[in-house]
Amino acid sequence: MTQQANSHVFYAQGWNAEYQLAEHGEGIYVFDSNGKRYLDAIGGTHCITLGYGVEEIAQAMAEQAMKVPFTHKVQFTSAPQEELASAVVEIAPPGMNHVLFVTGGSTANEMAMQIARYYHLVRGNENKYRVIGRWHSYHGRTTSTLSMSGSQFVKREDMQPYQYDFPHIHAPHCYQCPFSRTYPECGLACATELADTIEREGADTISAFIAEPIIGGAGSAVTPPPGYYEKIREICDAYDVLFIAEEVVTGFGRTGKHFGIQHWDAVPDFLTSAKGLSSGYAPMGCVILHDKVTETFFQSQRKTVPTFVTYSGHPISCAAALAVQKYVKKHNLVQQCAERGEYLKQALQKLAERESLIGDVRGKGLLLGIEFVQDRATHEPMPRTLHFTETLIKTAFANGLITRGRFGTGTQINGDHILLSPPFIISEAECDELVDLLAQSIQQARAQVAI
Numbered sequence: 001m002t003q004q005a006n007s008h009v010f011y012a013q014g015w016n017a018e019y020q021l022a023e024h025g026e027g028i029y030v031f032d033s034n035g036k037r038y039l040d041a042i043g044g045t046h047c048i049t050l051g052y053g054v055e056e057i058a059q060a061m062a063e064q065a066m067k068v069p070f071t072h073k074v075q076f077t078s079a080p081q082e083e084l085a086s087a088v089v090e091i092a093p094p095g096m097n098h099v100l101f102v103t104g105g106s107t108a109n110e111m112a113m114q115i116a117r118y119y120h121l122v123r124g125n126e127n128k129y130r131v132i133g134r135w136h137s138y139h140g141r142t143t144s145t146l147s148m149s150g151s152q153f154v155k156r157e158d159m160q161p162y163q164y165d166f167p168h169i170h171a172p173h174c175y176q177c178p179f180s181r182t183y184p185e186c187g188l189a190c191a192t193e194l195a196d197t198i199e200r201e202g203a204d205t206i207s208a209f210i211a212e213p214i215i216g217g218a219g220s221a222v223t224p225p226p227g228y229y230e231k232i233r234e235i236c237d238a239y240d241v242l243f244i245a246e247e248v249v250t251g252f253g254r255t256g257k258h259f260g261i262q263h264w265d266a267v268p269d270f271l272t273s274a275k276g277l278s279s280g281y282a283p284m285g286c287v288i289l290h291d292k293v294t295e296t297f298f299q300s301q302r303k304t305v306p307t308f309v310t311y312s313g314h315p316i317s318c319a320a321a322l323a324v325q326k327y328v329k330k331h332n333l334v335q336q337c338a339e340r341g342e343y344l345k346q347a348l349q350k351l352a353e354r355e356s357l358i359g360d361v362r363g364k365g366l367l368l369g370i371e372f373v374q375d376r377a378t379h380e381p382m383p384r385t386l387h388f389t390e391t392l393i394k395t396a397f398a399n400g401l402i403t404r405g406r407f408g409t410g411t412q413i414n415g416d417h418i419l420l421s422p423p424f425i426i427s428e429a430e431c432d433e434l435v436d437l438l439a440q441s442i443q444q445a446r447a448q449v450a451i
């Protein structure tokens with residue numbers, strides 16, 4: 001166990017906290033230096049898809065390190081980068097045929113924003129630079145991705161001097177509808193708000209709209225209703241606004257399809273992803289581009305879009321991601337994720353029948369969220385002052401269960417929800433163990449906050 005007091009590491013996330021030394025991982029479990037076992041129900045932070053300790057990934061990385069660990073992309077490419085790009089394009093939505101590899105989720109979104117800007121510049125629209133985001137979202141920790149984010153959790157206000165004037169619309173959160181309406185009578189008010197916002201802000205200033213197909217950590221698997229992204233696509237086309245499907249969490253199988261947007265009939269202009277691409281074995285992210293964007297560049301006078309960062313397309317990260325994607329294909333893990341997700345969701349729904357604090361169980365594949373409420377009839381959230389999420393996460397960790405949660409409903413700061421995103425290789429017996437540990441932790445947390 002380590003604390004700031006006896007370490008030279010700057011524990012930016014909390015210097016009064018205690019940190020366990022993670023010694024090794026095996027399958028869905030992490031073991032600390034005291035030998036205590038934790039069921040990793042959050043997959044590192046939604047990235048571990050294959051589980052811990054897969055030897056062939058480590059071997060692929062070691063082999064690449066021996067061959068050539070680094071090359072600069074101004075002069076070189078590498079075999080794993082080329083093969084990985086082909087593998088990614090093979091599973092990407094139709095018409096998305098090029099990939100830029102970067103270092104993680106924030107850089108993927110930052111680069112998509114910059115490439116979108118170049119797209120409009122090339123077409124003579126130099127005022128189109130603003131990105132519309134959604135409340136209840138997270139897109140990264142760089143200042144521009146914070147400007148796109150809308151989650152109260154990230155404390156954007158602290159960085160206010162560095163924020164761009166990016167507008168936000170409400171999240172498609174049917175359980176806590178920001179318009180107090182009901183689907184389908186609502187007429188998808190959460191989607192048409194995009195058109196209203198573009199009109200109000202001026203279409204000639206809006207470059208792109210960014211949205212997670214299914215909201216990850218910020219909203220704990222908030223899933224839009226049918227027709228939502230089809231409507232979004234229509235609106236983006238009508239106003240010459242590019243659609244960025246932000247799949248940092250939902251990409252590479254997590255929702256039971258290769259990409260989350262494939263649950264709807266809509267093809268984005270950019271698809272950004274990270275986490276599951278390399279299953280956490282190496283830092284990695286990507287921007288997948290639609291031909292509409294790349295062809296505009298290829299046919300223009302412009303010869304480059306300067307998006308280089310030193311470690312983009314890093315050969316060892318590419319080798320890791322390539323080995324991961326081959327493993328996912330060989331073991332049919334996307335299908336397994338869909339099936340195991342259904343099993344886990346049903347088990348959570350059964351738990352909800354006997355645990356009155358559980359208001360909503362939602363999500364797809366192995367990206368499942370639970371929203372806790374004090375009144376199931378009205379969906380009234382618990383007051384923030386109770387800190388139920390934090391108490392539950394801490395209690396679960398003490399019980400050997402790793403999960404993560406956030407607060408807020410998108411329109412108010414009250415509200416507690418947690419996200420479950422275990423590795424795709426979780427077995428049915430391990431799903432049962434997860435639910436048992438969670439049930440026990442909810443009971444204990446409930447007693448602690450006296451609700």
Ligand SMILES: Cc1ncc(COP(=O)(O)O)c(C=O)c1O
Nearest residue numbers: 104105106138139140216248249
């Ligand atoms: C939805 C989403 N987007 C972007 C990011 C930022 O990714 P990174 O931390 O790799 O920069 C995260 C990180 O958790 C995320 O969950």
